Structures are given as C-alpha cells and as structure tokens.
C-alpha cells in the first residue's frame with residue numbers, strides 16, 4: 297500500500313508530516329511518487345491563512361477524480377483546522393482528524409481493512425520521531441498555545457500548550473544526531489514558553505534549562521528554534537542561547553505590528569518599545585558572550601499588515617520599527633479574517649490594494665536593511681550547511697550559514713560536497729536575500 301502526503305503550512309506541520317510518514321512506514325506503507333498511485337492521501341494543512349483554505353478547495357476535483365478511478369482510496373485532512381472549516385471540508389475528505397487521532401489510527405492499522413478512526417485523540421504530544429536519516433530535523437518540544445492572539449486559530453485548532461517530556465526531546469535529538477543530523481530545529485507554536493513539570497511539581501525544566509541540556513548533548517550540530525514569543529524571552533533564556541555553543545546566531549522574533557494600539561487589538565502583550573528593548577538585550581548578550589561574526593545576530597520577524605482598523609499612522613509605526621530593528625528577513629502577511637477568532641468580530645476594513653501597498657513598503661524596507669546587514673559578511677569565512685545542488689546557469693551548491701543566510705557557491709564535482717555536508721566558504725558578494733561565495 298502506498299501513501300502520499302501533501303503539506304501546506306509551517307515547520308510544525310512539516311514535522312508532523314514526517315512523523316505521520318514514519319508511522320505509516322512502520323505499518324508497511326511505502327511513499328508514493330504521485331497522487332495517482334496512492335492508497336492513502338493525507339493533506340496536512342495549517343488553515344491559519346485563507347490562502348491555505350483556498351488551496352484545500354482547489355484539491356477537491358482532483359481527489360474526486362482519483363476516488364472514481366481507485367475505489368479503495370482513503371483520504372484524510374489533518375493539521376490546524378477550525379471547526380467551522382471542518383464542516384466545509386467534509387464533502388472533500390473521508391476523514392478529518394487532528395494529528396494525534398490520525399497517528400492513533402495509523403498505529404492501530406491492522407494491515408487489512410482500516411478501522412473507522414476515532415474522533416477522540418489522546419492528545420499526547422509524544423509522537424514518535426521519524427527514523428529517516430535527515431540532516432535537518434524538526435523536533436517539537438511542545439504543541440498548542442495558550443496565548444489567543446486575536447487573529448490566530450492555533451489555540452482553537454491545536455488546543456492549549458502541552459510541553460513534551462524533556463527526556464523524550466533529548467532522546468530524539470540524540471537519535472537524530474547519531475543519524476547524522478547537522479541542524480536541529482526545536483519547534484513549538486510558543487517555543488520559549490516551554491515549562492515541563494514532573495509529578496507533584498518535583499522538577500521544572502524551562503526553555504533556558506532545555507537549551508542548556510540540548511547544547512550539552514554530544515556531537516557537532518546546530519540548534520535553531522521557532523517561534524518564540526517576545527513576552528516569554530526572559531533573561532535566563534537570553535543568557536542560555538547566547539552562551540550556548542550550538543545555538544546559531546539567528547532568531548525569528550514575531551513582532552506582528554509596530555504600533556501599540558494594534559498590538560493591543562491583536563492581544564499581543566508588549567509595546568513596540570518593549571520589543572525594541574528585547575532586541576537590544578539579545579544583541580547585547582551575543583556581543584558579550586560571543587566573538588567574531590557569531591556576535592552579530594540575524595533577525596527575522598512575522599508581521600501582519602492591514603489588521604482591522606490599522607490606519608496609515610499605525611502602519612507608519614510598523615515601518616518605523618522595521619527601520620530601527622533592521623530585519624534580515626520578514627514574513628509579511630496581509631490580514632485575512634479567520635472565522636472563530638476574536639478579530640473576526642472586527643470589520644476587515646483595510647482595502648486589499650492598501651494591504652498590498654503596505655506589504656510592498658515593508659518588503660522594500662526589509663530588502664534595504666537585509667542588504668546592508670548582508671554586506672557585513674563579505675570577506676568572512678563561514679561554515680555553510682549544504683541543502684541542495686542547483687543546476688541553473690552552471691552548477692551551484694546552495695545552503696545556509698549559521699545566521700540562516702542563503703549562500704550560493706560554484707559546485708565542483710571533485711569537491712565531493714553533498715547536501716548535508718558543511719562546507720567552508722569565503723563570502724564574495726552580498727545580495728538582498730542572500731550571499732554568494734567561493735568554496736575554500
């Protein structure tokens with residue numbers, strides 16, 4: 297029997313898909329090269345944005361025609377889906393289950409006819425790790441979120457934050473590193489709110505302590521994490537990441553808006569000046585505890601333009617914050633109303649053309665600051681984790697630096713570098729969204 301998984305969403309969704317694949321393979325399924333030959337099709341989606349919902353509807357006709365050709369086909373929809381959307385997707389899929397219920401179903405699969413899946417999951421976050429040998433491995437440290445930002449469906453679709461047992465996390469990092477992983481992503485919707493309490497509160501491991509323990513594991517690997525919440529970056533966590541040898545000097549620190557009134561409406565409990573103070577604190581900690589290029593952090597952010605009621609003045613405050621911080625990358629979203637969230641009750645009153653203009657303006661600022669930041673790397677010798685070999689106007693190796701900069705350099709077959717290897721390069725040129733280099 298063959299399976300095919302389609303994933304639309306964030307790193308957490310991709311990590312979940314890997315674990316689903318691992319469970320399917322334990323049950324004797326093989327990955328199908330295409331949808332046409334699959335006996336099971338799983339669509340794992342994050343419906344945080346309307347665009348993902350539209351993509352699911354876009355699959356409807358394809359799944360219908362596949363089902364006509366293959367009557368044994370079973371289709372699943374899983375991921376972050378709000379209740380109201382579930383009702384709309386019912387006609388397209390045989391089963392709509394959360395991740396835990398889907399994993400339960402797979403693990404109970406008896407090799408013949410699949411039993412009817414239970415809608416009730418145990419909601420245990422300790423999902424078995426994918427065994428595949430991969431050089432980049434995402435390891436969830438928690439699932440869900442308690443924050444209820446007013447625009448976000450995650451607390452409704454994934455539930456409240458449940459930390460995984462730190463012993464499971466360490467064991468998974470160890471396994472991944474033994475399998476040659478070079479880059480470990482610690483994942484969570486609110487990753488730095490990690491706090492695992494043992495029975496009777498006998499132990500409490502927080503994010504700072506977890507980072508220290510992962511850092512102390514044997515092996516050479518890079519530690520990254522996403523996504524932290526600015527409100528949960530306490531001094532202990534800042535010190536832990538800055539003093540760790542393995543944590544890379546790259547942060548995604550979602551700001552969402554640079555305007556205090558909009559932040560309040562978004563239920564983000566910090567002000568723009570508190571965000572700026574936090575950025576400075578993190579930068580100072582890296583300058584204090586690291587040397588050379590490692591003492592400069594690269595910073596990306598998530599931001600929403602056109603939130604209900606966002607005036608030109610509100611937007612200009614975000615643009616101002618962008619210039620002050622000088623982001624290396626920004627994941628900019630035009631606000632889209634998500635049913636079931638608190639913000640859905642507000643009037644989505646910023647016209648699309650205006651949202652698009654604000655999107656373009658933030659992109660322009662980010663490209664300028666990113667190019668300026670990237671120029672600091674020219675002439676530096678850096679390790680690059682090679683992700684792929686690209687054949688386009690020549691042969692290139694493409695990878696990431698520790699500061700998460702994309703680097704492209706000429707690939708020579710006698711170099712014998714392969715994806716997953718770390719190559720030393722000398723940076724020759726800064727581009728707005730990356731660097732070019734020569735291998736050493």
Ligand code: SF4
Pocket residue numbers: 441442443444445448449450451485486525
């Ligand atoms: S912190 Fe806010 S935006 Fe992030 S997952 Fe939680 S509710 Fe959603």
